[in-house]
Amino acid sequence: MNEPLVARMREFGTTIFAEMTGLAVRTGSINLGQGFPDTDGPAAMLERAVEAIRGGLNQYPPGPGLPELRQAVAEHRKQHYGLVYDPDGEVLVTVGATEALAASVLALCEPGDEVIVFEPYYDSYAAAIALAGAVRRPVTLRPVGERFTFDPAELRAAVGPRTRAIMVNSPHNPTGTVFTRDELSLIAAVCQEHDLIAISDEVYEHLTFDGVEHIPLATLPGMRERTVMISSAGKTFSVTGWKTGWVCAPADLVSAVQSVKQFLTFTAGGPWQVAAAYALREELGWVAALRDSLAAKRDRLMAGLSAAGFGVYRPAGTYFVQTDIRPLGFTDGAELARRLPELAGVVAVPTQVFYDRTELGRHFLRFAFCKKDEIIDEAVARLARLGERTA
Numbered sequence: 001m002n003e004p005l006v007a008r009m010r011e012f013g014t015t016i017f018a019e020m021t022g023l024a025v026r027t028g029s030i031n032l033g034q035g036f037p038d039t040d041g042p043a044a045m046l047e048r049a050v051e052a053i054r055g056g057l058n059q060y061p062p063g064p065g066l067p068e069l070r071q072a073v074a075e076h077r078k079q080h081y082g083l084v085y086d087p088d089g090e091v092l093v094t095v096g097a098t099e100a101l102a103a104s105v106l107a108l109c110e111p112g113d114e115v116i117v118f119e120p121y122y123d124s125y126a127a128a129i130a131l132a133g134a135v136r137r138p139v140t141l142r143p144v145g146e147r148f149t150f151d152p153a154e155l156r157a158a159v160g161p162r163t164r165a166i167m168v169n170s171p172h173n174p175t176g177t178v179f180t181r182d183e184l185s186l187i188a189a190v191c192q193e194h195d196l197i198a199i200s201d202e203v204y205e206h207l208t209f210d211g212v213e214h215i216p217l218a219t220l221p222g223m224r225e226r227t228v229m230i231s232s233a234g235k236t237f238s239v240t241g242w243k244t245g246w247v248c249a250p251a252d253l254v255s256a257v258q259s260v261k262q263f264l265t266f267t268a269g270g271p272w273q274v275a276a277a278y279a280l281r282e283e284l285g286w287v288a289a290l291r292d293s294l295a296a297k298r299d300r301l302m303a304g305l306s307a308a309g310f311g312v313y314r315p316a317g318t319y320f321v322q323t324d325i326r327p328l329g330f331t332d333g334a335e336l337a338r339r340l341p342e343l344a345g346v347v348a349v350p351t352q353v354f355y356d357r358t359e360l361g362r363h364f365l366r367f368a369f370c371k372k373d374e375i376i377d378e379a380v381a382r383l384a385r386l387g388e389r390t391a
């Protein structure tokens, strides 16, 4: 048989996370590649899921999600952001943010439509756009001092007559940038001038550091009506395996997304939905403690990476530190990522795989710090040898 995979998906082999996690397992390396926490979410939340299973909540939940979770999501949006969404019609529960992203792009973009993405981008964006037969138009985030940002002129130049949507991710994986009000205002202006839909991935909404505030794009004037806001219990409550997310948007957008979502998975995860509803109401204190602990882990890893000789950028949110490998004498992050298990017994992710223009990200490597302190310390000790070796 010739290549069985359809042409539009051929550029997407195995995801880099699967490849690097496989490498970590095979070599016994410390995995700072994939961003999943190595500690559990709040115990009472886990207990809720167990109780729900024992209590018989084991059949299909309703298509839009359990009313209990939709209600909790709407209350949370209102309390935290002053955003009002009707739990009946403006909130949709999805199989993680990943399904929400894919269903949004598939529902809202015709083949040939253009979608603006900030590169480096989360890998599922490119795949969702390709599945829809749409075309991605990258706008590059570049380091300015310690953080990554975009050039407003480059954003404006990326818009054309076929542009339909812009995918925004703040706090941003993998750079750790949390967009400022000024940056979001520029994005909002472009959306309104060109009548674009914003697909706003806010899975790290609670995980910002140093008092930096997460501003949902939908809170900017004129944006609620054109923004599909996406969140996930996975990152907020350290249960990435639960794959429980939600979309908040005006009813016509939610209805479009649901039209596609119902044929991707129909529905999933009743017990997780009950537990997420509980956690949104009762465990935000736990999340605040998680945020503080992540900030300390960030500092721990940043200090270690600097000492090992990496150029280090300071993330204002997320699970990740972005590094420049050139000070260590390397130029290609993909090559270094493949050699890192043998050189140092650590796995990281080459950021270049998140770019259309690979060369712009060639020298970056992404490390995750959502790990136990002793794991970070051991990784840092091992990476220190890397500096000695190349010195």
Ligand SMILES: *Cc1c(COP(=O)(O)O)cnc(C)c1O
Binding pocket: 095, 096, 097, 098, 099, 122, 169, 172, 173, 201, 203, 232, 233, 234, 235, 240, 243, 244, 245
């Ligand atoms: C982890 C992550 C997702 C996926 O979230 P799930 O709820 O696990 O599907 C989406 N976007 C970004 C930026 C992420 O880091």
